[in-house]
Amino acid sequence: MSGAEIPRAVLFDLDGVLADSEHLWDRVRREVTAEFGGRWAEGATEAMMGMSTPEWSNYLVTELGVRLPAQRAAETVVERMAEYYRTDPPVLPGAVETVRWVGRRFPTAIASSAPPRIIRAFLEVTGLDEVVGHTVSSEEVGAGKPAPDVYLRAAEGLGVPAGSCLAVEDSGNGLRAAAAAGTTVVAVPNPHFPPAPEALALASHRLEDITHLPEVLDGSA
Template identity: 65%
Template sequence: MDAIIFDLDGVLVDSEQTWDEVRRAVVAEHGGRWTDEATRAMQGMSTPEWARYLVEELGAALTPERIAEVVIERMADRYAGGPPVLPGAEDTVRAVAQRYPVAIASSSPPVLINAFLDATALTGAVRVAVSSEQVPAGKPAPDVYLEAARRLGVAPTSCAAVEDTTNGLRAAMAAGMTVFAVPNPHFPPDGEVLTKAAVVLGEIGELPRSLSALG
């Protein structure tokens, strides 16, 4: 293994539910209607993709550009006191960074990725951070993982990816990476996709030991 690439939401930050709450509220405020499949459908989408989804599929009466601004502003407000970092996440990233180059490949916009890095002082440990906004397509397309590997100067097939949701797992697998799954308890990944992960972890803190076991 030549590098480790982490997803952010649901892997390092307990934010999947917050994204869901904020999007639901904004859609309701602007005349849209939430559907049963909306939450899972948007997991992994880039900002332009989920903004269009809120407008075109759920009927929110704003432009995609404006609804993206509103949602991200509210997420930033939620992060104002510090993002909800998952237990063990900071220590895990630091431990892994002592052995491997580390990157983040996230569907969050850069402003929220940077808020996490600043709050945790992990900027020095994370060599590369890529948002799906910076690539042609969000997850489950592999673009954000491929770009992270490119910026690290490492072949995608020599990277391990750490993911929690169905679309994230699919993206990392499509990039040809060795996938460590940390299933999100609130939004469990598809069982069939989960079986294709190289390793399934109970929590993020198990990662350093699992990497050592793989050699």
């Protein structure tokens, strides 16, 4: 699908696109690293963006020195993130309305590196479980972003070729994953962790925030 064509389906990342949560993941991972004997390293934040849960929990242990089994490190981080979603869900302004607008017009999926538990919590707290037709966590496909697996599986779940999908991403690894899957990529750059210029160059559109997506989809942007 070229940037000028109307997509047959829309695939959303979660963290940084619909939820203002990338900085929360970073905060919690830093806390767990400090509490359990590890030491944060320069570049660790960027390295873990897009990783699946098994990948980033292993990174905490092997690269940052967290003194927990990788599975326990993952459980600790995810439980703390789940508490944020239960008490003060970090929904980005306009995200729910935008997904509802898209969902009325296109088959819609979430393709995220977040664990299934976090994806479900987000959908339930926002009521978007009635709108989003399919979800895939990179935990379920074996390789996190920048590998294209999560986007390929999400497109497959909707019954639409990835090349006919539009994907919305905020991070460098996410943009690379969506492009590698063959989707048309829309970037909503993360203000906390801006993607590298070479990753942004993979996007056909760059949006200031998610509320401008309907303008892209109806051809006015």
